Amino acid sequence: MVRSWSLAVLMLACGVVVAVTQELPWIGGIEFVFFVALAGLLSPLVFPRSLPALEAQRRSSVDGRPIVYWRPGCRYCLQLRLRLGRSASRAHWVDIWRDPTGAATVRAATGGDETVPTVVVDGEPYVNPGPAWVRQRLTR
Structure with missing residues (x-):
């Protein structure tokens, strides 16, 4: 079951890293939302x-x-x-x-x-x- 969620968790982690390292908070927020959507598409929930x-x-x-x-x-x-x-x-x-x-x-x-x-x-x-x-x- 962990294998099924690994790509989604990886996308969320990438989203957090990108959002935290972004100099402009609003751009970081937009990028985080993108990664959350990508994580949802890669998860078994779809x-x-x-x-x-x-x-x-x-x-x-x-x-x-x-x-x-x-x-x-x-x-x-x-x-x-x-x-x-x-x-x-x-x-x-x-x-x-x-x-x-x-x-x-x-x-x-x-x-x-x-x-x-x-x-x-x-x-x-x-x-x-x-x-x-x-x-x-x-x-x-």
Whole structure:
């Protein structure tokens, strides 16, 4: 879990350092707000609640919804999440840094790499699919 928050904490620390070392306080405040926003985007808070991989697989087999394997700090995962908007909560999300089974599933699908986002639909993995494609699968 610490690994999931490491980038967000690093951005907050950078924000504090930049704000404190800035000669003009108002510029330091603006830069700090920028780093706080960046920390929020890099944190797990932007994503829907993660499930364990086995639970996501079970739920997907019942309701047919896609499983999205992701990790914090991945710009492609963030891009997918933001472009899906509210429909993102309809997918089952698995954080591979918190779930070794999810990481193993991604490695099996990608030939040994942990390339995310990897989306599994009907048992078939798709590596880094486009948001429009995923949105189509969510509305079925």
